Amino acid sequence: MTSYLRSWLYSGTSQAEPTQPSVPTLQTISPQASDDEEDGEATETEHDADLPPAFPALNSAQRVQNTQSPRVLTDSQLMPPPPIPSLAVRQPGVPDTKGNSLAVPPTTTKPPPKPSKKAGKVALAPGHSPLDWAALKSSGADLRGVETLMRIPPSVLKQHNKRDDAWSAFNGKVYNMTAYIPFHPGGEKELMRVAGRDGTKLFASTHAWVNVDFMLDQCLVGFLIPEPTSS
Numbered sequence: 544m545t546s547y548l549r550s551w552l553y554s555g556t557s558q559a560e561p562t563q564p565s566v567p568t569l570q571t572i573s574p575q576a577s578d579d580e581e582d583g584e585a586t587e588t589e590h591d592a593d594l595p596p597a598f599p600a601l602n603s604a605q606r607v608q609n610t611q612s613p614r615v616l617t618d619s620q621l622m623p624p625p626p627i628p629s630l631a632v633r634q635p636g637v638p639d640t641k642g643n644s645l646a647v648p649p650t651t652t653k654p655p656p657k658p659s660k661k662a663g664k665v666a667l668a669p670g671h672s673p674l675d676w677a678a679l680k681s682s683g684a685d686l687r688g689v690e691t692l693m694r695i696p697p698s699v700l701k702q703h704n705k706r707d708d709a710w711s712a713f714n715g716k717v718y719n720m721t722a723y724i725p726f727h728p729g730g731e732k733e734l735m736r737v738a739g740r741d742g743t744k745l746f747a748s749t750h751a752w753v754n755v756d757f758m759l760d761q762c763l764v765g766f767l768i769p770e771p772t773s774s
């Protein structure tokens with residue numbers, strides 16, 4: 544048995560190319576006990592009987608691969624290290640190349656803007672919120688103060704310029720604003736600026752987004768017409 548293996552092993556290595564080891568094919572070798580006895584090598588067989596088989600097998604692919612030395616990468620072939628994150632190198636108060644710094648934002652160091660003298664929203668009295676106005680509108684209360692819609696010339700409109708009788712025209716429609724005055728978010732004073740006259744321009748320059756036709760629909764009293772000529 545041993546002589547058989549030895550002859551097989553040596554004949555295999557002598558034929559193989561040392562620089563290009565070919566992957567050997569695996570073979571199944573069945574023991575032939577009767578052959579050993581016939582060759583007269585009984586003592587040698589008894590001596591090798593306790594030897595474990597070679598592992599990996601002598602003709603295994605692992606043994607062929609291990610003959611090659613591992614490939615070592617050069618410095619230029621290695622993966623470059625990641626760049627240092629910019630946040631880590633930033634100093635408080637010192638701007639980086641992009642002008643970013645950890646300084647306190649300039650907006651917090653500026654004094655707050657002075658309150659504008661322009662008219663703004665006013666505090667409405669309790670019970671005069673936009674929702675309260677909506678409730679009053681839909682309550683069925685008479686907010687017009689007139690029996691029918693009328694054609695209203697500027698001279699007639701002019702007569703309704705008091706706090707308790709305030710009419711104004713917006714986009715050709717005349718509204719009785721009296722009931723709305725305490726509900727106006729911009730205050731009574733601002734609203735009274737257009738009492739008794741056409742307020743279209745001032746209204747549009749103040750808050751063009753407000754839908755006056757919806758807000759005062761229950762206050763409509765008529766339509767603005769040109770002053771009739773006396774002839």
Ligand code: HEM
Pocket residue numbers: 662663664720723727728729730733734736737742745746749750753754755758759
């Ligand atoms: C009868 C017609 C008018 C109605 C229905 C009306 C309605 C409103 C509404 C709903 C707001 C709140 C707007 C918002 O929160 O964005 C407002 C604000 C205001 N309104 Fe009028 N308005 C009328 C006429 C006028 C007029 C003629 C003036 C005169 C300048 C005026 C001056 C203002 C001002 C100054 C504010 C506050 C703006 C602000 O700071 O937000 N409004 N009005």
